[in-house]
Amino acid sequence: MKNKKAILYIMLLILGAALYIVGIYMNEQMRNGLPLFFMTLGLAIFFNSIERIRKLARGKNPDIRREMEIEAKDERNQYITTKAKAFAFDVMGYVFSAVFLIYALMKVDFMIFFVLAVSLIGIYITYTIYKNKLTQNT
Structure with a gap:
């Protein structure tokens, strides 16, 4: 196999x-x-x-x-992995915001800006849904 x-x-x-x-x-x-x-x-x-x-x-x-x-x-390793992912998620928000600002200043085509915005919104919607699902299960 x-x-x-x-x-x-x-x-x-x-x-x-x-x-x-x-x-x-x-x-x-x-x-x-x-x-x-x-x-x-x-x-x-x-x-x-x-x-x-x-x-x-x-x-x-x-x-x-x-x-x-x-x-x-190991619970400690799982905790460390979860913390690292949470930090990366927070950093991603700042990076996306910086990219939005750079694209706006460069006057990039609206469609590129729109796709980036929809992807960021989709990520945050997924986060919210999953967080609510986990909160209800505990």
């Missing part, structure tokens, strides 16, 4: 690199958003595959696998 996963992740790694290279090539040929889409998608798939392959490789060693299981179940 793990061997099939490793093959899948290696294939996804190659696909991600290929998409990135296609995006670079397309960027030279045409000047629209499609090449950037391919480049972004390629990088996301590439780095996600690297992380998955790294986890599979670490899981083969029984000592490291046992240590990873303990770390995943």
Whole structure:
């Protein structure tokens, strides 16, 4: 099973690199958003595959696998992870605000501004819904 996963992740790694290279090539040929889409998608798939392959490789060693299981179940580590995610979420709000301001000063096309705003609003709506759901369960 793990061997099939490793093959899948290696294939996804190659696909991600290929998409990135296609995006670079397309960027030279045409000047629209499609090449950037391919480049972004390629990088996301590439780095996600690297992380998955790294986890599979670490899981083969029984000592490291046992240590990873303990770390995943440890309440202190879960608390630290949750705090780090919360801080990153707070920073994201400031970063998005700065990007809004920069885009406004650059007089960027309204559609770009709109997509960014909708994505930020969607993130905060997801946060609110999930927080309310967790609050009701406790």
